[in-house]
Amino acid sequence: MPYSSEHKQSTRAKIVESARILFNRHGFQDVTIDMVMEKAGLTRGGFYNHFKSKEALFGAAVSSFLMGRGAEWRADAGVDPTKPSPDMARQMIQGYLSSEHLGDLDGQCPMIALPSDVARSNPEVQSSYQELLEAMVWLFESGLEGQTPRSRQKALSLAALCVGGMVLARTLPDSTLAEEVRVAAHHTASEMTMK
Amino acid sequence: MPYSSEHKQSTRAKIVESARILFNRHGFQDVTIDMVMEKAGLTRGGFYNHFKSKEALFGAAVSSFLMGRGAEWRADAGVDPTKPSPDMARQMIQGYLSSEHLGDLDGQCPMIALPSDVARSNPEVQSSYQELLEAMVWLFESGLEGQTPRSRQKALSLAALCVGGMVLARTLPDSTLAEEVRVAAHHTASEMTMK
DNA sequence: TGTACATCAGTGAACGCGCGTTCACTGATGTAC
DNA sequence: TGTACATCAGTGAACGCGCGTTCACTGATGTAC
Numbered sequence: 368m369p370y371s372s373e374h375k376q377s378t379r380a381k382i383v384e385s386a387r388i389l390f391n392r393h394g395f396q397d398v399t400i401d402m403v404m405e406k407a408g409l410t411r412g413g414f415y416n417h418f419k420s421k422e423a424l425f426g427a428a429v430s431s432f433l434m435g436r437g438a439e440w441r442a443d444a445g446v447d448p449t450k451p452s453p454d455m456a457r458q459m460i461q462g463y464l465s466s467e468h469l470g471d472l473d474g475q476c477p478m479i480a481l482p483s484d485v486a487r488s489n490p491e492v493q494s495s496y497q498e499l500l501e502a503m504v505w506l507f508e509s510g511l512e513g514q515t516p517r518s519r520q521k522a523l524s525l526a527a528l529c530v531g532g533m534v535l536a537r538t539l540p541d542s543t544l545a546e547e548v549r550v551a552a553h554h555t556a557s558e559m560t561m562k
Numbered sequence: 563m564p565y566s567s568e569h570k571q572s573t574r575a576k577i578v579e580s581a582r583i584l585f586n587r588h589g590f591q592d593v594t595i596d597m598v599m600e601k602a603g604l605t606r607g608g609f610y611n612h613f614k615s616k617e618a619l620f621g622a623a624v625s626s627f628l629m630g631r632g633a634e635w636r637a638d639a640g641v642d643p644t645k646p647s648p649d650m651a652r653q654m655i656q657g658y659l660s661s662e663h664l665g666d667l668d669g670q671c672p673m674i675a676l677p678s679d680v681a682r683s684n685p686e687v688q689s690s691y692q693e694l695l696e697a698m699v700w701l702f703e704s705g706l707e708g709q710t711p712r713s714r715q716k717a718l719s720l721a722a723l724c725v726g727g728m729v730l731a732r733t734l735p736d737s738t739l740a741e742e743v744r745v746a747a748h749h750t751a752s753e754m755t756m757k
Numbered sequence: 758t759g760t761a762c763a764t765c766a767g768t769g770a771a772c773g774c775g776c777g778t779t780c781a782c783t784g785a786t787g788t789a790c
Numbered sequence: 791t792g793t794a795c796a797t798c799a800g801t802g803a804a805c806g807c808g809c810g811t812t813c814a815c816t817g818a819t820g821t822a823c
């Protein structure tokens with residue numbers, strides 16, 4: 368077999384990474400196969416050696432975030448699952464609702480950048496999105512006292528607050544108001560981990 | 563001048579209403595001018611007698627929600643601005659995070675249906691979106707005790723929680739989890755209006 | 758060790774379809790006389 | 791009051807462009823002998 372066995376894999380990875388960044392910036396429909404392949408240093412035609420459609424690429428891109436940063440979240444929380452610390456939840460909130468994350472158009476969480484796109488996409492993409500949320504909720508839940516229905520409710524609400532705060536902040540044209548929303552969500556979320 | 567003066571206005575209104583519903587269901591890009599005009603009982607060509615572009619229609623559609631339900635919110639809150647009641651905020655939360663609202667694909671709030679679309683649209687559309695959020699925040703803020711920085715933070719966080727909870731619930735393919743998120747956000751938001 | 762061969766990742770031209778927009782027209786309706 | 795006229799909302803065919811996808815090919819690289 369010509370070409371080393373890793374060669375195709377690494378090309379595929381380059382395509383997915385280019386796609387993840389471009390989708391994050393421009394959304395599903397405004398990104399063309401040409402843009403993705405050019406960013407990956409390749410040409411149009413080769414794309415279908417790796418994916419059966421543009422939608423399949425979208426799924427791979429969302430999923431790649433889950434495997435990357437999402438896996439970090441899990442790892443952070445899973446270091447010692449028997450002794451979960453509230454610090455982990457607080458660090459997560461700190462990072463997620465930070466101004467750095469708000470400005471990081473390339474690296475941001477797809478739940479912020481692509482909610483409508485995912486809602487209208489196919490079930491595989493939506494599953495990746497759901498796994499990402501579950502990772503986040505799981506980390507929050509582990510970081511709170513005990514595993515009561517109460518902490519479950521709190522963890523889910525924290526996720527809604529984090530995602531909602533960032534989605535709003537990203538969409539508002541008045542950056543002062545956007546910042547106000549982000550900071551308010553940040554404070555409220557922090558308080559919720561206290562008591 | 564032929565045709566009564568209201569005739570064109572009412573045709574325009576029919577187009578906007580059709581567009582609002584279709585955009586809510588399918589997003590900006592998946593709705594065609596043909597679909598909108600057909601739903602309004604007209605044909606393609608006439609569209610440009612009313613709007614200069616598809617984007618202009620999108621702005622009018624988002625804005626029409628603001629003028630419709632958004633105005634109701636304001637009116638509700640503004641009945642007696644000197645004596646704001648926490649009931650108003652609670653009612654708003656009740657309705658916004660209800661399962662009826664989650665299922666109402668046609669009539670739902672554009673902040674839930676179209677966040678990514680608006681984020682990538684032009685400034686006029688984003689302004690409409692912002693006005694909608696401001697109406698919501700204003701209602702929450704009026705419903706809380708006093709006008710302290712504290713109540714402002716709470717009002718903004720409530721908005722983030724409402725929108726975030728619904729965006730997540732709408733996007734999750736597992737409807738049990740979606741419902742869990744909605745209910746959790748509902749409970750937490752209600753609690754926040756208590757103390 | 759060197760050479761012919763087979764494989765298949767990557768190329769780039771072409772296809773085909775959809776959709777936003779334009780345009781020449783039609784015909785309904787209000788106004789002037 | 792009735793009739794000719796002017797306006798302009800609405801029609802539907804056509805245009806043109808972009809983009810997802812296909813396809814015949816090229817050429818780099820591993821393998822067999």
